[in-house]
Amino acid sequence: MSVLVLAECANGKLKKNAFEAAAFASGLAAQTGADLVAVVLGSASADDLASLGKAGVARVLHASDSRLDRMTSTSYTKALQSAADAAGASIIVLSHSSVGKTIAPRIAVRRNMTLVPGVSALPENGTFRKSMFSGKAWGDLKPEGDQLVITVNPNTTSFTLGDGVATVESLAVELSDSDFDYKVKEVVNESAGMTPLPEAELVVSAGRGMKGPENWGIIEELAGELGATTACSRPVADIGWRPHHEHVGQTGIAIKPNLYIAIGISGAIQHLAGVNQSKCIVVINKDPEAPFFKAADYGIVGDAFEVVPKLTEAVRKLKNS
Helix, strand or coil: CEEEEECCEECCEECHHHHHHHHHHHHHHHHHCCEEEEEEECCCCHHHHHHHHHHCCCEEEEECCHHHHCCCHHHHHHHHHHHHHHHCEEEEEEECCHHHHHHHHHHHHHCCCEEEEEECCCCECCEEEEEECCCCEEEEECCCCCCEEEEECCCCCCCCCCCCCCEEEECCCCCCHHHHCCCCCCCCCCCCCCCCHHHCCEEEEECHHHCCHHHCHHHHHHHHHHCCEEEECHHHHHCCCCCHHHEECCCCECCCCCEEEEECCCCCHHHHHHHCCCCEEEEEECCCCCCHHHHCCEEEECCHHHHHHHHHHHHHHHHHC
């Protein structure tokens, strides 16, 4: 019996959620007395593959077909099926990312396993905990049987890397051209060097209070000093001030960073639903009646064009001290 974890890659590099999922799977393997095996699909360096051992992975199965660099539901489902067969997996763990949300249900159906989606912690007495209703409530899931497909919410599993080195084996997957039958309509490139929003631990977000796209320089400067990812509210994306991949909220990307700074955002319920699981929320708004202040851990009532540059300078001084 083994626990199999899908370690996601982007541009040939392991993503942060790969180590989060591996750390969760490692804890699960310890609970069940199972071996821990990872599978990596597409291009990746030998050093990166072996580094999964630092998260507790003993063995890595690598399907190196470069066509797997871009996910399709058919190709990834087939590849994960092959990996599960090779590992003799009774439990399969994925990140609750766009990849995990797409693949996990298909794998669960094809292998007749129970799907346990979006969990936030290791099970206690066989019961998993997950957030529900856009983070407004918590639910307990107790799946039947021990054949499970589990997806783990990003930024909910802390991990400390050790000194382990995983052994790497080649995984053969029978794939046909039809498995990659897709048409690329648009490729969105996120800002260079910036952590993708679902994985970001620090996020600086702004709304219509910035008055126009030409004023976003102070937001990007603050984010740069903090090493944060930039985001925006839905109206800002809808009117074209910022790209849609920066839109956070119920109808955009739901995030769970350690720090969320909201600048010039009123705090509509749809926005709060996508960010209310942030560990710390800081709100900057000149309207003292802005609803967002009710959800904030810290609030500053003031003009963003005065407050943000001062905050950026304070961060800069702290870094240099």
